[in-house]
Amino acid sequence: MITMPQVLTSDTENFADALLMLFDAGHVVVNWNLGCPTRNVAGRGRGCGLMPHPRRIDEILTYVLHKTPVKLSVKIRLGYHDPDEHLAVLEVLNQHPLTEVVLHARTAGQTYLAAPDIDRAEAALALCRHPFIYNGDITDVSGFQSLRRRLPGAAGWMIGRGALTWPFLATQLKMDNGIALPKDGCQGQLRPDDARLLLREFHDLMFADYEHWLSGPRRLLDRMKAQWSYLVHCFVDSASIATRIGRCQDVPSYLQTVDWAFEHSLHST
Ligand SMILES: Cc1cc2nc3c(=O)[nH]c(=O)nc-3n(C[C@H](O)[C@H](O)[C@H](O)COP(=O)(O)O)c2cc1C
Numbered sequence: 001m002i003t004m005p006q007v008l009t010s011d012t013e014n015f016a017d018a019l020l021m022l023f024d025a026g027h028v029v030v031n032w033n034l035g036c037p038t039r040n041v042a043g044r045g046r047g048c049g050l051m052p053h054p055r056r057i058d059e060i061l062t063y064v065l066h067k068t069p070v071k072l073s074v075k076i077r078l079g080y081h082d083p084d085e086h087l088a089v090l091e092v093l094n095q096h097p098l099t100e101v102v103l104h105a106r107t108a109g110q111t112y113l114a115a116p117d118i119d120r121a122e123a124a125l126a127l128c129r130h131p132f133i134y135n136g137d138i139t140d141v142s143g144f145q146s147l148r149r150r151l152p153g154a155a156g157w158m159i160g161r162g163a164l165t166w167p168f169l170a171t172q173l174k175m176d177n178g179i180a181l182p183k184d185g186c187q188g189q190l191r192p193d194d195a196r197l198l199l200r201e202f203h204d205l206m207f208a209d210y211e212h213w214l215s216g217p218r219r220l221l222d223r224m225k226a227q228w229s230y231l232v233h234c235f236v237d238s239a240s241i242a243t244r245i246g247r248c249q250d251v252p253s254y255l256q257t258v259d260w261a262f263e264h265s266l267h268s269t
Helices: 012-024 054-067 085-094 118-127 141-150 161-165 169-175 192-213 217-234 238-247 251-261
Strands: 029-034 071-079 098-107 132-135 156-158
Touching: 012 029, 012 054, 054 071, 054 085, 071 085, 085 098, 085 118, 098 118, 098 156, 118 132, 118 141, 141 169, 161 169, 161 217, 192 217, 217 238, 217 251, 238 251
Parallel strands: 029 071, 071 098, 098 132, 132 156
Antiparallel strands: none
């Protein structure tokens, strides 16, 4: 598995410095995020705030690609306010040697709520001369199959919330039907108890990592609660699990509640 770091900046010097540092750390491909819609990012001309400024994007790419040996992947949205802003941005991106373009098929104003605009994604795919990665609402096998029919030229697919809500999704999509057990590679339907064990293992690894990296129980609990806002949807009884997890005020009661949650049934795989 390759980890691709992501950079969120509009400052050419800082961008080049960050790329050089990442290169020294062993990363040869880095993603530039032109999709982040949050106000303190986009409102300050970074992330999606750059989408209305294709000439600035051109200047930044020209500078950093000449300064560093790192290859760039770029993630965009349809636009900041206007869903056609990506057309001019794609023309610029086509002039640079990129590894791929990822399109999140919503505007910044649509955040994560509106349905992705597949018609515009289809047109963008035709316009893009780089490997094109589609992103937006990939949540299940049948929806993914219909997207593949609409975008047969896509070079890849990025899953967002679908993977947080149902961590087995990527494997499930790869198999197209049924699940390959990640542990031993065996194919077929995952039994509910096995799915529960895998999910518990996933939770425990995530908890141990966050415990290691975050300072203090408050931040650890906040981060785990944020994960649970997605993970609860794995469980049939999601509402009561969400309530109990939300009430936890310290790590021991959190871990007790997690044990209790994992006694509940998962949705069928
Ligand atoms: C809580 C949250 C955090 C996110 N953080 C990032 C991020 O750091 N970098 C990024 O490229 N996208 C980020 N995204 C956007 C997702 O990668 C993805 O583009 C978006 O959720 C649309 O895909 P989806 O409809 O499948 O969820 C984030 C999304 C959410 C909901």
